[in-house]
Amino acid sequence: MVIAPLDRKLLRDLWRLRGQALAIALIVASGVSVLVMSLSAMQALSDSSAAYYERYRFGDVFASLKRAPLRLREELEALDGVQFADLRVVQYAILDMETVRAPVMGRLVSLPRSGDPVLNGVVLRSGRLPDPLRPFEVVVGEPFAEAHGLGPGDRFAALLNGRRQMLEVAGVGLSPEFVYAIGPGALMPDATHYGIIWIGRDALAAAYGLEGAFNDVSLALRPGHPASAVLPALDELLASYGGIGAYGREDQPSHWFLSNEIEQLRTLATILPAIFLGVAAFLTNMVLARLVFIERSEIGLLKAFGYSRGSVIRHYAKLVLVLSCIGLLIGWATGFWLGHWMTGVYGQLFRFPELIFAPHPNVYLLSALVSVGTSLIGVLGAARYAGGLPPAEAMRPPAPPVFRHSRWTPARLVAWLDQPTRIIFRQVLRKPMRSLFTSLGLAASVALLVISLQWMDALDYMLEQFFVDQQRQDATIGFVEAKPLRVVQEAGRLPGVLAVEPVRVVAARFEAGHRSRREALIGMPADAGLTVLRDRDDRRVRVPEAGILMSDMLADVLGVGVGDQVRIQVLEGRRRVLELPVAAVFRTSIGMSAYMNLDELNRVLGEAHTTSMLQLAVDPDHIESLLARLKQLGAIGSVTLKSAATDMFDQTIGETMLVMVFFYLAFACTMAFGMVYNNMRIALSERGRELATLRVLGFTPAEVSYMLFGEAALLILIALPLGCLGGLGLALLMAASFETELFRVPVAISAATYGWAVLIALGAAVPSILLVQRRLSRLDMIGVLKTRE
Numbered sequence: 001m002v003i004a005p006l007d008r009k010l011l012r013d014l015w016r017l018r019g020q021a022l023a024i025a026l027i028v029a030s031g032v033s034v035l036v037m038s039l040s041a042m043q044a045l046s047d048s049s050a051a052y053y054e055r056y057r058f059g060d061v062f063a064s065l066k067r068a069p070l071r072l073r074e075e076l077e078a079l080d081g082v083q084f085a086d087l088r089v090v091q092y093a094i095l096d097m098e099t100v101r102a103p104v105m106g107r108l109v110s111l112p113r114s115g116d117p118v119l120n121g122v123v124l125r126s127g128r129l130p131d132p133l134r135p136f137e138v139v140v141g142e143p144f145a146e147a148h149g150l151g152p153g154d155r156f157a158a159l160l161n162g163r164r165q166m167l168e169v170a171g172v173g174l175s176p177e178f179v180y181a182i183g184p185g186a187l188m189p190d191a192t193h194y195g196i197i198w199i200g201r202d203a204l205a206a207a208y209g210l211e212g213a214f215n216d217v218s219l220a221l222r223p224g225h226p227a228s229a230v231l232p233a234l235d236e237l238l239a240s241y242g243g244i245g246a247y248g249r250e251d252q253p254s255h256w257f258l259s260n261e262i263e264q265l266r267t268l269a270t271i272l273p274a275i276f277l278g279v280a281a282f283l284t285n286m287v288l289a290r291l292v293f294i295e296r297s298e299i300g301l302l303k304a305f306g307y308s309r310g311s312v313i314r315h316y317a318k319l320v321l322v323l324s325c326i327g328l329l330i331g332w333a334t335g336f337w338l339g340h341w342m343t344g345v346y347g348q349l350f351r352f353p354e355l356i357f358a359p360h361p362n363v364y365l366l367s368a369l370v371s372v373g374t375s376l377i378g379v380l381g382a383a384r385y386a387g388g389l390p391p392a393e394a395m396r397p398p399a400p401p402v403f404r405h406s407r408w409t410p411a412r413l414v415a416w417l418d419q420p421t422r423i424i425f426r427q428v429l430r431k432p433m434r435s436l437f438t439s440l441g442l443a444a445s446v447a448l449l450v451i452s453l454q455w456m457d458a459l460d461y462m463l464e465q466f467f468v469d470q471q472r473q474d475a476t477i478g479f480v481e482a483k484p485l486r487v488v489q490e491a492g493r494l495p496g497v498l499a500v501e502p503v504r505v506v507a508a509r510f511e512a513g514h515r516s517r518r519e520a521l522i523g524m525p526a527d528a529g530l531t532v533l534r535d536r537d538d539r540r541v542r543v544p545e546a547g548i549l550m551s552d553m554l555a556d557v558l559g560v561g562v563g564d565q566v567r568i569q570v571l572e573g574r575r576r577v578l579e580l581p582v583a584a585v586f587r588t589s590i591g592m593s594a595y596m597n598l599d600e601l602n603r604v605l606g607e608a609h610t611t612s613m614l615q616l617a618v619d620p621d622h623i624e625s626l627l628a629r630l631k632q633l634g635a636i637g638s639v640t641l642k643s644a645a646t647d648m649f650d651q652t653i654g655e656t657m658l659v660m661v662f663f664y665l666a667f668a669c670t671m672a673f674g675m676v677y678n679n680m681r682i683a684l685s686e687r688g689r690e691l692a693t694l695r696v697l698g699f700t701p702a703e704v705s706y707m708l709f710g711e712a713a714l715l716i717l718i719a720l721p722l723g724c725l726g727g728l729g730l731a732l733l734m735a736a737s738f739e740t741e742l743f744r745v746p747v748a749i750s751a752a753t754y755g756w757a758v759l760i761a762l763g764a765a766v767p768s769i770l771l772v773q774r775r776l777s778r779l780d781m782i783g784v785l786k787t788r789e
Helices: 005-016 018-055 070-077 142-148 201-207 231-241 253-294 296-304 309-349 361-388 411-416 419-430 432-470 486-492 552-558 598-605 620-630 642-696 701-737 751-777 781-785
Strands: 061-069 082-088 090-096 104-111 123-127 137-141 155-160 163-174 194-200 213-221 475-484 497-512 515-524 548-551 565-570 577-586 594-597 610-618 638-641
Touching: 005 018, 005 309, 018 253, 018 309, 018 361, 018 642, 061 070, 061 231, 070 082, 070 213, 070 231, 090 194, 090 213, 090 638, 104 155, 104 201, 137 142, 142 163, 142 194, 163 194, 194 201, 253 361, 253 432, 253 701, 296 309, 309 361, 419 432, 419 701, 432 642, 432 701, 432 751, 475 486, 486 497, 486 610, 497 552, 497 598, 515 552, 515 598, 548 552, 552 577, 594 598, 610 620, 638 642, 642 701, 642 751, 701 751
Parallel strands: 104 194, 137 163, 515 594, 548 577
Antiparallel strands: 061 213, 082 213, 090 104, 090 155, 123 163, 137 194, 155 163, 475 610, 475 638, 497 515, 497 565, 497 610, 548 594, 565 577
């Protein structure tokens, strides 16, 4: 095999530049890794959910109601666009699990007498479906079974409509309806305190007095028929049966959370790779421009021997392609591994019977086009310059630089500096644009360090603001139906209870013009002390005496502001339609609810003073007695401990965040190393003759090292504040991009985060300094001083 002369030259150049080439390839690999990781994980979630939904018949429309006869099936299936309906009984119950001290909430879902449900099928992971002849056999959700060590044959107690009943586990399963099994009012799944239980229809209906009736319905629609066209007719049909408002698959809690996570991965695949690949393009341009400068005479000879302008440009473009392809291959391998790991992490959060991780070729094709295209754009100018050099001009040595006083270096300052320091400033100011872009590249690595570390600050801030400053209660009791306010006095007599505050939560649909949104309308006492609303600036927000206090996210969705009227269709009780003004809007970090004064809410609903939830302050010494008592009460629907919610939030988000921060820190350190190493190698290459001359003239090795590394230190010094400022800007961009209806990530960057980012960036620069120092110490003064003339 004959290798063309230009290709042999290309191989020699790559070997000579192997250190710089590797540094550039690693930066390209970092960007490609993040891109492939995000896109492959996003595809895995999309493919896994699509296959799961189709195979196990995930419903298209869902609705809950008080009670309706089974004969209503014919009317439901006669609705335009409806293919078939699945009628169920669904109830919440308190479970007494020996593995935890607190009462556990279970969502009981009925199963047909024989076979699998028509919709939202159950995937058996072990065991079998309940035997119709054994009414209290159940299938438990797999996360719940794992949290409590349950398997076929195990038993546990449940309060079914106030009666204690032992349930026996027949099987362990999953369902597409509960990919993300989150309890009412919770922020994330907590399998220890919330579980899904499937039980025979006859037993569940008999326990709650729903024989021959149903209180939950799922619909499958004909292909191509939108859910929005069915919802009004379904709501109208169920209104007389206590319907609480139908919603489509896009608003089903499990699917909604999954869709939001996929959207965040799409955002991640856009922002960070752009930063890495942009820096890689700049570095490639620096290296190639220096190579062209060094090889002016070779370029002239090539053109004199008949090589065309296009051949020279293609030769240098090949060099860039090789660097990009090396980074691309490393990035593909690393991105595949990271994507597989991230998919596994999501597999613990979103429960699928099978995770399909098979990245599409388009993922790799897109990453190749983006990385190679960015690199080629970055070197376009240097390659065109090389191709455009006339042979006679190229074979002449370049004109020596012109030295003169710069307006950027005042004479008084110059006189104050010693000679080596003046040389450093002169070198930086000789090529201000390159110095500026080098500092910007270093600043980008510092910015990435800041944005990586600030996630932990944001997590701590959210925990502090939501669970400490706002949620001051120790426990929350939820009721299946609204209760009269006398339960406040009754709760106050429970063991260890120090204070009780009622809260009313009403399902409602908010409408403003053509916009609408289904959310909770929350009634709070005017002097609430256990739930203190605060905005994102940590200012207390009080519930107005009249009108609605609305979160900024909900106000944006509805397109309303202070003073605007909002139509509120209550989806429970008497289903009243309210016209209320927006009294205030505040910026929230979690959720998008609307609040009212509790007395005013009860008044406009035309109901007696009622509550659907109690907030409790509890003496820590009596918490065990309280939990034991609550396990015996059958009238409550749920019990939530703030300590358990905090631990779960910290465990679920915090542990995953730590691993992600580690990877981003590694990528940012790679960028910092590559930037410093390439800059100093180029400086050493350009100034080798100058530094050797200084040694011959009597300058010590330390002074020569100071002049070389002082330039890098000055550029790093400029980059550090720019990087911190860029990190703040990037944090603002990421916060805006990652904003969801559930979470708005706050921009909370501590002084310690800036300090650690600076220290890590400096630490990443040390290996590159040591490598270049090694080359500098081996500088051949005689060889460097030789000239070609």
